[in-house]
Each structure stands twice: as C-alpha cells, then as structure tokens.
Amino acid sequence: MIKVRIPAQLRTLTGGVGEVPMEGATVGEVLKGLDAAHAGFAERIFDADGGLRRFVNVFLDEEDVRFLDGLGTPVTDGQTLSIVPAVAGG
Amino acid sequence: MDFVSGLRCRECGRTYPAEALHVCDFCFGPLEVTYDYERVAATISRERIESGPRSIWRYADLLPVRDAAPVDLGAGFTPLVRADRLAAELGLGELWIKDDTANPTGSFKDRVVSVALTKARQLGFKVAACASTGNLANSVAAHAARAGMDSVVLIPHDLEKAKVTMTSVYGGRVFAVQGSYDDVNRLCAELTSEQPEWAFVNVNVRTYYAEGSKTLAFEVAEQLGWQAPDHVVVPIGSGSQLTKVAKGFAELYTVGLLDEEPSVRVSGAQAAGCSPVATAFAEGTDVIRPVKPDTIAKSLAIGNPADGWYALDTIRRSGGACAAVTDAEVLDGIRLLARTEGIFAETAGGVTIATLAKLAAEGVIRSDERVVAMITGHGLKTVEALADVVGPTATIAPTLDSFAEAMAADAASTLRSSL
Secondary structure, X not given: OEEEEOOHHXXXXXXXXXXXXXXXXXXXXXXXXXXXXXXXXHHHHEOXXXXXXXXXXXXXXXEEHHHOOHHHOEOXXXXXXXXXXXXXXX | OOOEEEEEEOOXXXXXXOOOOOEOOOOOOEEEEEEOHHHHHHHOXXXXXXXXXXXXXXXXXXXXXXXXXXXXXXXXXXXXEEOHHHHHHHOOOXXXXXXXXXXXXXXXXXXXXXXHHHHHHHOOOOEEEEEOOOHHHHHHHHHHHHHOOEEEXXXXXXXXXXXXXXXXXXXXXXXXXXXXXXXXXXXXXXXXXXXXXXXXXXXXXXXXXXXXXXXXXXXXXHHOOOOOOOEEEEEOOOOHXXXXXXXXXXXXXXXXXXXXXXXXXXXXXXXXXXXXXXXXXXHOOOOOOOOOOOOOOHHHOOOOOOOHHHHHHHHHHHOOOEXXXXXXXXXXXXXXXXXXXXXXXXXXHHHHHHHXXXXXXXXXXXXOOEEEEEEOEEHHHHHHHHOOOOOOOOOOOOOHHHHHHHHHHHHHHHHHHHO
C-alpha cells in the first residue's frame, strides 16, 4: 500500500481527506489510480502531454521524482507519495 | 484603500479574490496580484511619493496592502551608490550599486516581509512562518517580534552561524531541518496544508510577499531622478526578485511616473554550484532542471526555483543574460566590491559582482549603459566564507619595533605581489 498525501488545493476531490491509500507499481500508476478513485486528479496534475504540470511537484518519500525516473519511478509498499504545489519559497 | 483588483493565475488566467491564496486551485500556477492601474494613475504622483516615508511604504499605492501602521522596521529607501572605482576596474561607464545591506535586518528580505506580514495581519493571521536560507528567517523573526506575532521559522541545519543567531535572538521558534533548502521548502509547502492558520510568508502569502521586491525598482528609478537604468544585474535564488524588479519598472511607466517607456535589460546572477536558470539560459531551453546545490552562496542555494521559468523568460525578453560564477569568483567579487566601494556584501552579493564582472568582460554589459547591480545582503551574515582569504595584515607585539618590522614585511610582500 502506498500512502498518497494530498495538498489542501486538491482536497475538494477527496472529500477533505489529506491522505489516501493507493496501490500501484509506479508513480504514474498510483496517480492514475488516484484519478480513478477520485475523479478530477488527472486534469489537475497532468499537462496535455500526460507529464506532470510545471507547477506540480511529486515526492516519493523525501525525493522529488524528477530526480528519479519521473512517473516511471517504481514504488514499493509502505512508501509515501506527496503531491506538493511547486510555487513556494525563495 | 489599496488598489488591488484581485489575484490572477499566471498560467491559466483564472481569477481569485485577494485572500491568502498563492497557487491556482486548478493548475497550481502562481497567482499574481492585479491592480486597477487607472485608479493608481489618478492618485499617484512623484510629489506624493517624495513626501511619503523614507521606506518602502512611500510606494504604498503600488503595493498589495495599505495600512495606517504597517508592520515596519524601516525597510527600504536604501542608498543607490555611484560606483566609479568599481566601474573603472570592470571597464564599465556609469555603474550604480543598490545597497540593500542597509536594511534593518541586513537584506532585501525586509522589503517583502514588511509587505507580507502587514497583509497577513489584515487577513487575521497571528503566526508568521517561513522556509528560509537565512535572510528571510532573520527578517520574519524580527518583523514578527515587532508586530507582536508568534513566529515559526524553518531553516536548513547547516546555515551560517550569524544567520541562525540573528533569527533565534528574537524569541520565536526556529527549527533547523536536516536537509537542504529544497527539503525545507517542501516541508513548509506541506505544512501549509496542515497549518492553514499560519502565514508562511513565502508560501501561502507569497503572492503579496513577492510584490515587495518591486520597491527595488521603484527606488532605483526615483533615485536616478525618475529614470530607469539601461541594465540591472539581479541575483537569482527563486527568481522572484528578478521578475518583480522588471515588473516594478514597467508599472512606473504604466501609472505615468516615467516619461519614457523603460527598456531595461535584466541579467541574472547565479552560483555555479546552483545554476538551474543560468544552465537553461546557456542551453537555450525553456526547461528548468532542478539541481542539488553545492555553493557557499547559501542564500541563493535553491535547486528547484519556483519562479525560475519566469525569471528566464524575463531575462530573454529584456535582452539580458544569465551567468554563473564559481565560489572562488564569489569571494573575489565580495573583496572587489569591498575594496573599491566600501560595501561589504554577503556571498549572494559576491555572486552579483562576479557575474557583473563576467558579463562586462564578455561585452554583454556595455560601457555605454547605465548599469545597476543589486547587492541584497550584508557581509556580516556570511563571514565564515571569507575566513581563509581575509584577515589581519600581521599580529604584533604592542611595541614600535614590532609595528615597524611588520610594516616593512608587508611593504616588501606588497611590492613582490605587484611585480
């Protein structure tokens, strides 16, 4: 089971819940599963080409998936996937 | 009353009311404050500004919040210093230093924090928070103390000692996080969802906060006699300051304070150990690839810059450039500015001066341009960086003989190094 952390901006899609358990073998599969379970995620976090939107960061545990294999990064049971708005800091 | 008409997503154009929002609910794009410029233009004038306080608040008509008693330690209206000796060394003509080391906590962050916390207080927040590479931490802790607000500051654990002390002294909570600034930033972005009652100045009130950097441009233009410069050099951390400096010059013209439409080339300065924007500029791409920073310029060590793309766009559209300099060049830059102009900058200022030197040597910054370099933080904050390169001429006994001997030795070594 993968724990997915949902930012406040997307909690309208999960009925206010900040953490959702999901299954999947890769980051992309987990996020697509999230959209299947809570319709609306895909159009908010993916761009027209199916990649992550420019201002969406996704972290697998502590690491930005852009430093890993992006949406193809494998995930294993017990890991946490966090969706975090990129516009922060500085 | 302020002249804010609302917030607008820079990516998809959706509009929002002027509340504690920083990203578009739909596409996560950054929100930008929009103003009713016709009303601003009908009110604002050079005389009205010149009779205002000697701080950023003289430009309140173009800030996203107005308050009879802002959260204020006196940020802004810092010196604009003509730098002829530095210009001569670099082969430049008219060069000016915007000396933001003179701010209350020693960096330009006082501008943005004064705006952010004034707005946060109006929105009802009681706690000021931030993710910081140090300068922002200093400023948030100080301004929160001034406003009687609690503060929660998160910093990377390996910051310069002065920046930690200058934050902790104000009595707020300070958390040293075992990770990089980008780790701290992610933690704060997540905390914002869990602690919506806290004003994270560079997260949930970032839209307002960032507007404070426009005052750098406002002041430069006013101090040049209501004229824009030809070229500005701005350090890039998140990239926000650079985009807001450009916006500031454009706004002055929009509301009728400049006679001619400004055409300011905006160039960016990064440290080679953290140069995602300079790399994208050099490669001619639109994609900012995040990096793992490794540089003594810790205040600019943001590997995943939130406004990197906009900074790059601003640089390209203005005809400027973006360059990166090594840590050794940063130390040279700090000493060059200190030696020629008597201004002691932190490592980020060294980045700016070294980049200025580099772009001047390459002919990108020209001797026929009126150039302004932004020096955004005080050298006392990062003295560790200089430990191996500056120090006393000699350590001597308190006797005339000892002094004479040391003077002679130094004169000989100076002579040798000049041969």
